Amino acid sequence: MNSRLFPILLMGIGVFILLSQFIRFSLTLVLIVTALLLLVIISYLYIRKKKTIISNIIQKQNVFEISSNNKVFTGSILKLWGKLEVDKGGANFQKELESLMETLSRRDVGFEYYVLTSLSKRKAISTLIVIKECSNCRDLVLEEIENIKNIANAVSPHIHLETVSSSERSLPVPGTWGNLSYAKIFEKIIDSPKNTFLPNNFDIEIGYMKTDVLELKTGIRSSDITRHIGIFGTTGSGKSTTATTLIKSLLEKGIYVTILDWHGEHVNKISRLTLLNSENLIKINPFKLGDIEEIVEILGDVLQLTDPQRFLLYSILIKMRRANRFDMKMFSSLLRNIDETTGWIREVKYGLLRKAYLLFTREARQLFDDNNDKDKFDVEKLLFNTIIDLSFIRNLRLRKIYGMLIIKILSDYFMKNRPLKTLLLVVEEAHNYFEKDNDFLEKLISEVRKFGLGLCIISQSPSSITEEVLKNTNIKIIHTIKSDVDKRILAESLSLSPSLYEILDKLDVGEALLSAPNIKIPIIIKIKGNP
Numbered sequence: 179m180n181s182r183l184f185p186i187l188l189m190g191i192g193v194f195i196l197l198s199q200f201i202r203f204s205l206t207l208v209l210i211v212t213a214l215l216l217l218v219i220i221s222y223l224y225i226r227k228k229k230t231i232i233s234n235i236i237q238k239q240n241v242f243e244i245s246s247n248n249k250v251f252t253g254s255i256l257k258l259w260g261k262l263e264v265d266k267g268g269a270n271f272q273k274e275l276e277s278l279m280e281t282l283s284r285r286d287v288g289f290e291y292y293v294l295t296s297l298s299k300r301k302a303i304s305t306l307i308v309i310k311e312c313s314n315c316r317d318l319v320l321e322e323i324e325n326i327k328n329i330a331n332a333v334s335p336h337i338h339l340e341t342v343s344s345s346e347r348s349l350p351v352p353g354t355w356g357n358l359s360y361a362k363i364f365e366k367i368i369d370s371p372k373n374t375f376l377p378n379n380f381d382i383e384i385g386y387m388k389t390d391v392l393e394l395k396t397g398i399r400s401s402d403i404t405r406h407i408g409i410f411g412t413t414g415s416g417k418s419t420t421a422t423t424l425i426k427s428l429l430e431k432g433i434y435v436t437i438l439d440w441h442g443e444h445v446n447k448i449s450r451l452t453l454l455n456s457e458n459l460i461k462i463n464p465f466k467l468g469d470i471e472e473i474v475e476i477l478g479d480v481l482q483l484t485d486p487q488r489f490l491l492y493s494i495l496i497k498m499r500r501a502n503r504f505d506m507k508m509f510s511s512l513l514r515n516i517d518e519t520t521g522w523i524r525e526v527k528y529g530l531l532r533k534a535y536l537l538f539t540r541e542a543r544q545l546f547d548d549n550n551d552k553d554k555f556d557v558e559k560l561l562f563n564t565i566i567d568l569s570f571i572r573n574l575r576l577r578k579i580y581g582m583l584i585i586k587i588l589s590d591y592f593m594k595n596r597p598l599k600t601l602l603l604v605v606e607e608a609h610n611y612f613e614k615d616n617d618f619l620e621k622l623i624s625e626v627r628k629f630g631l632g633l634c635i636i637s638q639s640p641s642s643i644t645e646e647v648l649k650n651t652n653i654k655i656i657h658t659i660k661s662d663v664d665k666r667i668l669a670e671s672l673s674l675s676p677s678l679y680e681i682l683d684k685l686d687v688g689e690a691l692l693s694a695p696n697i698k699i700p701i702i703i704k705i706k707g708n709p
């Protein structure tokens with residue numbers, strides 16, 4: 179019991195005895211009054227004891243002194259910083275902090291240590307509070323701070339301790355709140371996107387996004403795939419794996435996929451897709467396919483024809499249509515029989531013959547020569563859900579022509595038939611097709627979206643792809659990019675913030691920057707590995 183209770187009790191009893199000389203009290207009244215008196219005194223003392231009264235806080239030279247219930251506590255506060263040495267990353271701050279706390283907890287020098295974390299305005303700061311019950315002991319506290327800094331140097335070399343100077347803001351002293359356990363983190367800006375930016379409206383899951391506290395599944399909307407997809411990244415950064423993850427998710431949703439596989443990378447990776455290669459190749463007759471101008475555009479681009487040579491090619495194709503003959507022999511004979519009325523025509527004719535010679539080679543005939551005059555084939559049956567392995571076509575220009583003709587067949591089919599189905603045409607090594615301004619491809623990419631055909635353009639060299647095509651890929655999945663030109667072009671097309679631009683060449687394999695219509699700002703995600 180409190181030492182002040184006895185004098186007060188004695189005083190109360192004395193007053194009562196004095197009064198009892200003048201007034202006659204009954205015994206019961208005496209007992210009741212005494213009990214009440216005792217109750218009041220005990221309650222008063224109990225309430226007084228429960229209250230913690232901080233009467234004074236003084237801060238001087240980064241050392242504070244707190245007077246609380248007639249006791250004095252002296253201490254200091256140190257801010258925790260993570261130090262990263264350039265070119266020597268890999269510091270595990272959390273582990274180092276734990277070693278520091280463990281070492282401090284073994285110290286028996288009368289100090290107490292608290293790690294206190296404040297969270298405000300998307301910023302978290304952790305501090306180490308060093309405190310001891312003592313008065314007039316600033317020097318002792320300063321000495322202990324020096325000791326702690328030396329300990330930190332030894333056991334947690336990447337943690338820097340900085341004394342916090344006084345501020346206008348007052349916070350409750352931890353001890354007054356009981357034995358709380360505090361989180362341990364360093365000062366950092368929490369850069370996780372605000373709730374409104376989180377990509378939660380997706381139905382095609384492709385990976386997850388890491389925030390400071392959790393991993394959030396993330397993806398794109400299947401309804402956006404006709405707005406075209408671009409997957410970019412340096413060799414080995416994870417492009418094909420990302421495409422495979424995406425394709426498998428799309429197939430599960432009932433969306434059709436056709437892969438134009440330049441290097442045969444996808445062969446055997448997706449069992450649900452039929453493989454087309456040299457064994458079961460579909461022969462295509464380029465002279466028979468739709469719009470003559472587009473055929474001239476495709477052949478002219480690959481064979482690098484001059485404008486007069488394109489014109490000559492155009493006139494030959496018109497003649498083939500009129501004669502209703504589309505075989506290579508007819509093409510060859512019409513070309514050879516062009517009147518050499520002027521030297522200029524002769525020059526153009528032999529220039530075209532020289533360049534078109536590629537179309538008469540054995541390899542070309544295996545791909546294009548279609549003598550049986552069949553002008554229709556079942557596009558859905560033959561081309562939907564297939565991997566077209568182009569790697570067996572040795573001549574790269576023939577490979578490109580064949581790939582472009584497949585793109586044309588599919589786009590014509592969607593535009594003419596509007597099949598109420600959605601197909602994603604995956605174009606691996608897309609810079610081989612979209613490398614220069616090509617009216618056919620530019621027109622195609624802006625038009626086909628309305629008809630249910632989406633393109634997924636995969637390339638390690640976005641700077642080689644025409645700007646129009648890059649602009650038209652509304653979903654971009656960008657793996658690490660090392661070349662400055664490529665980084666700049668992608669950053670400009672997405673108006674990236676300087677911090678995201680800096681990250682572009684530092685992403686790990688499988689990590690990517692995702693920009694899509696279902697998210698407000700680009701985010702860094704980890705793509706699911708091959709499911």
Ligand SMILES: Nc1ncnc2c1ncn2[C@@H]1O[C@H](COP(=O)(O)OP(=O)(O)OP(=O)(O)O)[C@@H](O)[C@H]1O
Nearest residue numbers: 412413414415416417418419420687688705706707
């Ligand atoms: N999301 C991922 N998770 C785990 N591993 C991955 C991931 N993405 C890629 N990898 C690994 O990285 C390697 C290269 O991946 P991938 O072939 O997809 O890269 P790429 O960019 O297509 O390369 P290239 O341009 O040479 O074709 C593979 O061995 C793959 O296992």
